[in-house]
Amino acid sequence: MKTILPILCLLVSAAVLAQTTVQVEDPWVRGTVTGQPATGAFMRLTPTAHARLVAARSPVAGVVEIHEMAMDGDVMKMRQIPSLDLASGHTMDLKPGGYHVMLMSLKQPLKGGQSVPLTLVFEDERGKRFEQTLVAQVTALGAGNAAMRAAPASAARP
Amino acid sequence: MLFVTVDPERDTPEMLREYMAAFDPSFLALTGSLGDIKTVADEFKVFYKKVPTGSSYTMDHTALSYLFDPEGRLRVALRHEQPAEDYAADVRELLSEPAA
Numbered sequence: 001m002k003t004i005l006p007i008l009c010l011l012v013s014a015a016v017l018a019q020t021t022v023q024v025e026d027p028w029v030r031g032t033v034t035g036q037p038a039t040g041a042f043m044r045l046t047p048t049a050h051a052r053l054v055a056a057r058s059p060v061a062g063v064v065e066i067h068e069m070a071m072d073g074d075v076m077k078m079r080q081i082p083s084l085d086l087a088s089g090h091t092m093d094l095k096p097g098g099y100h101v102m103l104m105s106l107k108q109p110l111k112g113g114q115s116v117p118l119t120l121v122f123e124d125e126r127g128k129r130f131e132q133t134l135v136a137q138v139t140a141l142g143a144g145n146a147a148m149r150a151a152p153a154s155a156a157r158p
Numbered sequence: 159m160l161f162v163t164v165d166p167e168r169d170t171p172e173m174l175r176e177y178m179a180a181f182d183p184s185f186l187a188l189t190g191s192l193g194d195i196k197t198v199a200d201e202f203k204v205f206y207k208k209v210p211t212g213s214s215y216t217m218d219h220t221a222l223s224y225l226f227d228p229e230g231r232l233r234v235a236l237r238h239e240q241p242a243e244d245y246a247a248d249v250r251e252l253l254s255e256p257a258a
Contacts (some may be wrong), residue, residue: 033176037168038214047256073238075205076221080212103216142180 016052020049020088020124028117028147029103031094032110039110040067041101041118041136042147046091053084053131055121062105067095083123096145112140113148159186165217166195186225227252 027043038061045053055072056064068079086098094100101118112117126142139148160224161178163169166189174187190198199206210252221238234248 012245031180033173035170035173035179036177063213067212071238072218072223074220074222075218077209077218079209082161104212128187140180141177142182147198 006095011025018048019130020047020051022047022051022053022120022122022124022132024120024132024134025091026147029110029116029118029138030087031112031114031138031141031143032106032135033141034109035108037104038104038108039106040096041103041152042096043101043134044091044093045086045120047086047088047104048121050125051086051122052087053086053120054082054123056118056143058103058116058118060107060110060116061103062107065102065104066099067102067139068099086097086122110138112143160196161185161187162188162198163189164195164199164204164219165208166192222247225249225252228257229256 004057010105021084023044023046025044025046027041029041030039032039039057041058053066056066059065065080066082067078069076080102081099085089086094092099101120103116114137114139116136116138117133118136119131121131123129137148159182161174163174169187171189174189176186176207178185188198189195195206198204201241204220204222206217209216209218223236223238223245224232225234225236227233233252236245236248
């Protein structure tokens with residue numbers, strides 16, 4: 001009995017301190033043409049506990065912001081938002097026409113199949129920041145509004 | 159398919175040409191001076207506005223697509239949220255009309 005209580009306390013405190021993580025599914029970036037200054041990155045985010053997406057960065061872009069696209073009647077409007085709340089266990093779908101990560105001041109055109117490293121910066125419930133880095137594939141401009149299907153194993157590397 | 163930019167300052171002719179080509183060789187983008195754009199937008203009752211956001215600016219703009227029939231008459235305004243099936247049905251409808 002004497003040893004059980006400290007062990008229980010240790011287990012409880014370990015659960016409380018477990019680092020929040022965010023599952024990222026099907027990340028993709030819309031391809032661009034030469035000289036195009038910006039494009040969107042899209043994905044599904046599911047956090048293990050309440051979290052907020054507060055920033056992002058990528059080596060392909062000079063500036064990365066979180067944006068919301070919304071219709072106001074028949075007028076399309078896009079605005080930067082300071083952060084995006086992610087409810088525990090719920091999937092937030094960043095997609096064209098809605099929330100998305102905006103890659104701006106692009107350093108190069110993005111061709112279909114290209115890999116784009118992306119670091120997402122989150123804040124957990126306690127306000128502590130944590131980062132997750134992933135690779136998003138480019139869906140060529142004109143090739144639709146979704147992540148490309150997984151390439152076959154024999155595909156040439158970009 | 160014709161696109162008219164409401165942001166001629168950022169949308170260069172070269173970029174527009176390449177952008178359209180990514181979708182279909184028959185797609186054509188149109189641009190012009192800020193005054194030209196205003197004239198055409200007014201004629202089509204298109205609202206647009208430059209809005210600073212974050213480190214740059216964004217263009218709020220009406221998101222309607224206009225359908226002209228084979229006689230060149232403006233017949234339909236399609237909304238952004240309507241599905242592809244609506245667009246296809248309206249195009250099919252106009253194409254199936256007997257010539258005026």
